[in-house]
Structure formats: structure tokens, C-alpha cells
Amino acid sequence: MATQTVATQTDRPTARAAIKARHLRTDRWWVDPLITFIVFSAFVIYGTWAAFDHATVYGNGAPHQWFYSKPYLSPFYSPCFADGCPSDVNWGAVDIWHWLSPALYILIIPLGFRATCYYYRRAYYRAYWFSPPACAVAEPHTKYTGETRFPLLAQNLHRYFWYGSLIVGGVLAYDSVTAFIYTDHGYHFFIGIGSFVLLINTILIWGYLLGCHSCRHITAGRINNFSKHPLRYRWWTLVSKLNHWHRHWAWASLIWIALADLYIRLVSNGTITDVHHIF
């Protein structure tokens, strides 16, 4: 008869396989974080420059700003409610901040929303912090506490940035409607390439906002009885469909908002001509 005895902790192996290589992947795992790094960095650099480039320009007729070309307002500067905002799109002057670019305090909410977004977290933890750079590729850090401590504990504020971004998203939707209206000597229907640029921007922003994981939780994710809340369940199902493509919405809306700002600046400073028709 085979001898049996009590299994103890000491009988178990404790050492991992002694493989020195940080990883053994042979595919191009570095392409994804590299693209993320390049695009995000380019956006941050462009966004910072655009946010500070708000000075009023004199010459070529009336004084104007590069971020506004009637009837297009850059989404970086919307809602515009500072002293320096063009009168057509000014939501109310805030005197104490007249020295500050309106973009700086407007962008806090959408940038905070993107910075705490579950998809962006994945992307920048990989691309900037190498935590980890890719799956099964060892990270360089000797210690890891994740999101258990400050400042990463603040990632839990995501839903508040989402609430704020809903308001900003509403204003951007309003802007895309006003981009179809020309208000010289009455209201005229206006249609131009910039109108569609801003309309697409609004669609992408809302696709990104409504597919958010926090939105999914708030609609019905937090409840356990879907059957008792059929309307919320239906809403949750729709949000889940958008959420499946959240990554794509995030990328598309990020790139498009920068392109929309660039387009308006190029039209505003006369580099390109906006093809349009006023009815």
C-alpha cells in the first residue's frame, strides 16, 4: 500500500521558473504603446499651445481671435464665458479671469474625464508608465500599489468628470447647431465644411460620453434585478453596445476635436478658405 501523509506547506515548490528574459514575445508588442505615446503626446502639445493661443488679434478688419471664425467656435474654447471671448459666442464675461485663457478652465472637465477614463487609463499606464508596457512584458518598477493610494485613488472621481462633461457636451451640441446659423442682419441658414466638422465632433463626443463605463453603471449596472427595471435595463443594453466600442470612440473623438480646432484656426487666420453657402 502506498504511504500517505498530510500535505504541508513545505512540500510545495516555491520558486518560479528561472527565466531571465523580461519577456519572450516575438510579435511587435511595442507598436501599440508607441502609437499611443506619439498620439497622446502630440495631442497634449497641440492642446497646450491651442489653449494659450487666445490673444485678440488686430488687423484684417475687426479685432478677432484665432479660435473663432464666424459662425465656428473652437471646441477647446466652448463654452466661452470670459472677457476675451467674441461677443457672438460669449456666455457671460467673468472679469476676474480675463487674463486667463478660457480654454484653461474649460478643458479641466473634459481632460479630467479623459484622464480618469477606464480606457485611457489602460492606454497611458501602458504607454507612459510601462505598468506594464504590454501583456506578459515585465514592468520596470520594483514596487506597485496600483490605484490604492493617492494620487491614483483620484481615478475614482471619474463619474464626477462625466457629470461635468455632459454639460460641456451639451454646449458643444449647441455650438454645432449654431454652426449652421449665420446671424448678420437676421438669422440665415448656413452650411459649410466647418459646420460638418463641428457636427461630427459632437457626434463623436456624445458617442464617447454615452459609452462610458460610469454611464453604464449609473444606467442599470448598479442594480441586480434587471427584470424589475425594464426601462433601465433597455438603456443599459444600449449603453453596453456603445461601451463595446468605447476605445474607438475615445480615439476618434480625441483626434477629431484637435482637428476641429485646427480647422477653425486655419480658416480664422486665412490659411484656408471655408467652403460654405448662406441661404
Place this chain on the structure above:
Amino acid sequence: MSARDLNLRVWRGDGSGGDFVNYTVPVEEGEVVLDAIHRLQATQASDLAVRWNCKAGKCGSCSAEINGKPGLMCMTRLSSFEPGETITVTPMRTFPVVRDLVTDVTFNFEKARQVPAFAPPSDNKGGKFRMAQVDVERSQEFRKCIECFLCQNTCHVIRDHEENKPAFAGPRFFIRHAELDMHPLDTVDRQPMVQEDHGLGFCNITKCCTDVCPEHIKITDNAIIPMKERVVDRKYDPLVFLGSKIGLFKSTTRQQVGPAGGLGPSPIKHPAPPTPVAVPEPVKRAAAAKRTAAKQAAPAKKTTAAKKATPVRKAAAKKTAAKAASATRRRSTR
């Protein structure tokens, strides 16, 4: 059907050390990595240790790392590699290696024991539970888990930081928590436990667990993030906190569990000793007789006898532990 030679690089060794060994193995069209490993075992390396069972991606036994990517050997087609490419096969890196491609995944069973079982309401007589299909579906996704532990293996929280193991349960058990927390009939409050005792906050949403899951369970989107959001409701959202105080939101009526619920010692700070395996009576008598014989022997001989018995005891203990692990796996997958 065309045959060709495959270049295989397999890690051979155990906890005391090891290295890569190159082999050339004949393979045929339509085969998977496990087929090549079996042919290698049958023709060139009969002592190669490899764990496998169903060869159909349903038992979760043949987890390994193929060209550095965690995956099931039985589900990785050779045709997915370039012809002439050398395929490197290693054991899972996160767990202690037993030998060659076999690792000791006890860590996962210890974590499984810490997750409270489903607790239906006591007033539901006769077990006549009624649930709508929409409520069942949500948890059913998580029941697809085959416990291959690839998600646990690829998670950098413990893969790159062994010191995090006591405080982190891992993706497999986050989906278990989510499955039960989302269950309309469960009566246990799991949210404090998953955050405080099982380290949900360590997860930084890099989604590697989802990427490697052979059952395509959306671990991050459908389990970890919803659980994080539920924890935010309870812990970090003052609006929900105030709402629950004025009756706008219902406070949980579920039963607090674990150290996070203020009950019992922390399994992290005070880990329980391993559960003794039940030993049959005849075996106990044989062991007692052996001990008596050893006592009667001379002190010098006693040491020799103990040394001689060690390999046998270790082998038996491994066998018993493997049986226990297998039984736990069967229970948890049912």
C-alpha cells in the same frame, strides 16, 4: 496532409534551476502546440512534464506561455506561426514551477477558499428560487470560466510583484465576486471584501486578463470595472452616501463578511494554516507503526530512516495535494 519539421524551444527544469532546450519535432497540418509537445514527449523527451487533459480548451490544464504569450497549448494552432519560426514554450511565470511546463497553482485555490460561497436567503423554503432570464444571463458569462488561470498568470500585479500575492486575489476571483455580487438572491455583502481584502484597487485596468481569456469572458468590462464602480458608490461617492442617508438610495441589507466587514481575522494578515488532508484509518495505523519503529531504532539510524522516507513522503504528499486541488477545481467549476 503535409508534414514538416518544427523548431521547438522548451524550458526544462524545476525550482532549483533550468534552461531552454532546442528540439526539432515533425508536425502535421492542423496540429496545435500541445500535439507537438506530445510528439516531443513520445519520441525524444520522455521525461518532459506537461499537464493536459481534454485537448479541447475546456479543462484549462495545459496553460503555458507560447512565444511569451500566455495561452492554452491545445488551442494554439501551429499554423498561426510563420513557417520555420522557432516556437518557445515555457511554464506560466507567475506560479512556482513543479517541473518543466507544470506549475503549482495552489495560490489560486487558496484565494478561492477566501471567497464566500453563494448564500441564498434563508426564508426561501425548499430552494424554489425564481429568477428572470435577464438576471441569470449576466452571471452566466462568468460561469464560463474554466480556471486555466491564464488571467492570474498574465496580471502584472502579481506576475511582476510576488509581494502583492497576499493582498490580491486576481481577475479570476474578481469575476467570482462580481458573479455573486450581481446575483439577485445572494445575501452576502461582497463589495467591502473585494476592495479591502482582495485588492481590487491594485487593478489598473490594463485588460491583459481579458486579452488572454480563452473563454472570451470580458473580465475587465463586465466584472472588474462594474465592481470598481460599485465600490465607488459605497466608498468614494458623497452624493450616493448622502442619498442613502436621506433615503434616496437604499443602504445594503446584505450581510457583512470578512475583515472588511469587521468580522474575523484578516486572511491577509493572518493566513490560515493549510487544511489537513483526511487520512484513512489504515494509513494512520501504518504511519503510527512506522513512527514507533523509528523511535525504537538508534538515533543515528533514525536520521537515516527519516532521510530515506523523505522522497516517499514528498511523493505521497504531492499526490494527495494534487487530488485535493483536483477536487477543489471540480467543485468550483460545477
